[in-house]
Amino acid sequence: MKIRLQIGVTAAFTTIAVLMLGITVAFLYESNRTLALQTAHNQMETARKITVESxxxxxxxxxxxxxxxxxxxxxxxxxxxxxxxxxxxxxxxxxxxxxxxxxxxxxxxxxxxxxxxxxxxxxxxxxxxxxxxxxxxxxxxxxxxxxxxxxxxxxxxxxxxxxxxxxxxxxxxxxxxxxxxxxxxxxxxxxxxxxxxxxxxxxxxxxxxxxxxxxxxxxxxxxxxxxxxLEKVTEILSNIRIGAEGRVFLLGFQNRVIAYAGPQGIDGNSSFFTVGNQKASDPIVTNAILKWSQKPEVFFEFVDEKDGKKYLASAAIVPGLFGMAPVLGLIVPEDEFIGAIKATTKYVLKISGAIFIFTIILIAVISRMMSRQLNIVAAEAEKIGRFDLGGDFRMTSHIYEVSALSSAIANMKVSLKSFGAYVPTDLVKSIVSNGNPVEIGGEARDLSIMFTDIEGFTAKTENYSPTELARELSNYFAAMEHQITANGNGTIDKYIGDAIMAFWNAPSDDPDHVDHACRAALACRLAGRQLNSISQESKLFPLYTRFGLHTDRVVVGNVGSEHRLQYTALGGAVNLASRIEGLNKMYGTRILASDAIARRASDNFLLRYVDLVMPVGTSSPLAIYELIGDKSDTSNRLCNIAEQQIEIAAWDACMALYLDHRWAEAHAAFSAHIADATTPKLVEIYIARCRAFTTNPPPKDWDGINHLSSK
The missing domain is CATH 3.30.450.20 (PAS domain)
Known part of the structure; x- marks a missing residue:
């Protein structure tokens, strides 16, 4: 048999409270009537002094x-x-x-x-x-x-x-x-x-x-x-309010209430008085003001016709406040003043003490019965709050609410596991731990952004079965995702057909986001080679992926509508990263990076200068570099560092002649270098330029910028 938590606990606490209050009120009722008036007068006088000082x-x-x-x-x-x-x-x-x-x-x-x-x-x-x-x-x-x-x-x-x-x-x-x-x-x-x-x-x-x-x-x-x-004045009045049903008010010109504190609060209903531009609905205050207006006295009493209760009230002028002499009024039900008499208090304390001990024992028994299972549920909820979703959660209980709560926790755990597959893990952890509703909005911060694209993908998949394509492309995406998240916990923004957009330094802070983005691109390149080597029987493979890297300040956050949001990055830097990826096709390279990446990554990675370009839709030239390898990779897993350093040195020597406008010498140097080049298409571009410049040199003010005419 399952017991409803609310019914069981409420019945026990209500029985105890009724028993205690019945005995206490019955004993003190007759003895406190006389003391009530004097106590009320003293407290009201004290409250007035405190209010004036405050x-x-x-x-x-x-x-x-x-x-x-x-x-x-x-x-x-x-x-x-x-x-x-x-x-x-x-x-x-x-x-x-x-x-x-x-x-x-x-x-x-x-x-x-x-x-x-x-x-x-x-x-x-x-x-x-x-x-x-x-x-x-x-x-x-x-x-x-x-x-x-x-x-x-x-x-x-x-x-x-x-x-x-x-x-x-x-x-x-x-x-x-x-x-x-x-x-x-x-x-x-x-x-x-x-x-x-x-x-x-x-x-x-x-x-x-x-x-x-x-x-x-x-x-x-x-x-x-x-x-x-006026809120500060209302706060002061609230602090001096006597009892749970006491009222305090401040009257200005024409007995207009300018501040009020009481159990009724302030709402939009019409009534006798107004606070600011809002009506206050409290007939007790209305009656007190009417009574005092007819016969101004410091202390007076009245009976409310609706509830039949007797109220004690006090109202007096407080000079020199707010450029006028406002009236401070206090209202307290007479029943609030039931101060204890020493003789009866001791006796009541003995009875109350015995009842209190009995209550503590009873509450302890009930609490212990519930706390064991609730602690288990709370521990599981805490794990979910840390986004620790390992293992299954099952718990049975005879208490209906506890059983329902444990089922809800188990269902939430399963749902969050599924939810985590669609949203970046760090973002899910932030949402779960924060506990606040997800809202549209973003923040400006520096991100390292990577775009990838598979070379010739459309042509290779024209006659491919959609089901088979989805399965094999998922294997490719899984390999890429593993390397992106393994290097600096990168965030995959979206899959765009066969392309991937990823970024670093959001939602979690990553001070080394540039290095992590570079390392992830190199690792993805290696993962692609490994997939090609083990997928020889597949029609889709081999695949060759191109990468574009850029870092700059963008807006990152929740974008979309009230019912559908996406955590993404927005800004010109995102478009520029995509443009840089597309330039690989022109230069025959695999990984191109902006000069913003190169400046911050040159100490740890092998890069070589490629060109100074003006992409379509931009107003500033952009220096692009080829990311070749990781200097810390002593195992030569990602590339042979020694060989690449030799090639980069030869390339730099050719580029020095080119940048010095020594076209014939540069042409000879590039022509000699092409046999050993790992990216011959890039060398051929410069051979063709040197040949053209030898015949028709550029003007003296030539800025060296390659103005692109298409994306």
Missing amino acids: LVNVITPVRKIVATTADLVNAFPDAISQPRGGEIMASQINGHSQIYGLFFGFQNDGRFFQVVQIPEGLKTFGPHDSVIPDKSKIVYRSVDYDYSGGMLDTFLYQSSWGKVTGQEQSAVTYDPRNRAWYKGAQGNDDVFISPFYTFNSTGKPGVTFAKRVLNPDGSLMGVVGADLT
Whole structure:
């Protein structure tokens, strides 16, 4: 028989709780009625003092920061419009979570500079309500002149000052001189405090502290302002709220609630009062405000007609806050104040202690029954979290929920095994361990990218059986994949017909991604030779693979739609790597690499200069190199290093004559070298060029670039 975990545990805990509460409440009910009122008055009085102190502690730093910033602008008026001024403003409000933003607006031209601390949970921001870049903590906003003399509204997102995460620009529609806080501060030497209003950027209520700054001639330079969010005030009220059903509220002009904390929360239903631009539905507060409005008293009582409960309330004016004298009110059900009397408390403690011991024993028995199997399930879930999917998981249990959970874990393990065949292993581990939903987006980072292509594949497979082709091509892909993942844990982006796109340094960091990409290309070349040697009876083999390598900064991440994503790399570097692979066909080479690869890999690998080309669709010339071997391969497994070094030296000597425009000597040197060359087609290209240049030399300003006319 299987027992439902929820029914069994709930029944046991409910029985114990009802027993304990019944005995305690029945004994204390009569003795606590008198003490309740006095306790309530004392706690409310204490809460009011704490609230006033806390609110003053919140407001005082804001006043000081506004005044300090105004003094700074007055002393260094040009600094506030510079990035250094933004850094100073950011440091001013750092650590003051109650301050949403610090800013300054100029009187003469409406320029505006602001630093905003992005509130937690805020997903969008800016003029177009754009998604906030990942890891962004602050925004530096500037309404300033651009290079053309016009005005531009710029939002610079940063994780911390100086570490930019994104930027957004738009036409200027904002003029600080039209804002209420700006106008209010113009004719006021002291710090001006605006009425509560809703911030456009967050949709939440707050208040602005502002102070004017004058020029030496007494004219208005501008106004410094700081936004104080109402959330900090609400947090203070929540901290002093008495009991689970207690309410705290702050009244402004015309008894309008400007802050509220209570069990009802804030929703969109209409009611007696409003917090910011939102209605608060709590009839208990409504009744208290009506009662106090009719007869203002520090302490009063009322009975709610709906629930029939009696409530104790206190309301009094708190002078000097937010530029007005708000009313602080506290409401607590009378039932909350059932403080223990010493004589009865001792007796109740004995009873409660006995019940508590009994409860602990009972809970321990029940917990032990469940914990054994739950620990097994948790251990298996932890293994899955590390993407350790080895072995099968089977567990039986008499508890229904535990049995269902173990079945779900087993099914998830099987599903993840299948899922891992379609997605890079490192990416799957990241998804499983992170626990967050996969979203569209990417990051810019340096990748080493490799494209492969099989020479003459289309012609060889025209009359090939699709089933047989798929099987033999899968063997080829398996060999290539093994070498790509074995060298630096490369990521296979996709299979494109007979071609492979792979990259290194994503999703896992790989500081040696260039070397790993080069080593993987050489290993794939060797694996292809081995396949050719053991697949002599196959119609498909022998196969000859060409490789293209390039490294540069690209965007890598999740691309696609909401329902179908692909982890891939995007950018010009990807296209360039594909173009480099295609150049092998022209030069008769197997592995071509860009100069970006060559610069970082030349210490560890044998490379030789091939040509300076201008691929179709590009605007900059590209030096390409042939990757020949790995200098650390002392076994000569990938190539005979000694022989290749001799050939490269001979090639370099020929190229030196060619690059020195000594066409006849270069022609003779290339002609002598071709007999020993491993890539005779490449040598023939240069022989033909030298022959042509001997007859018709290029102009003196010839740049040596081979301008390609096709991909």
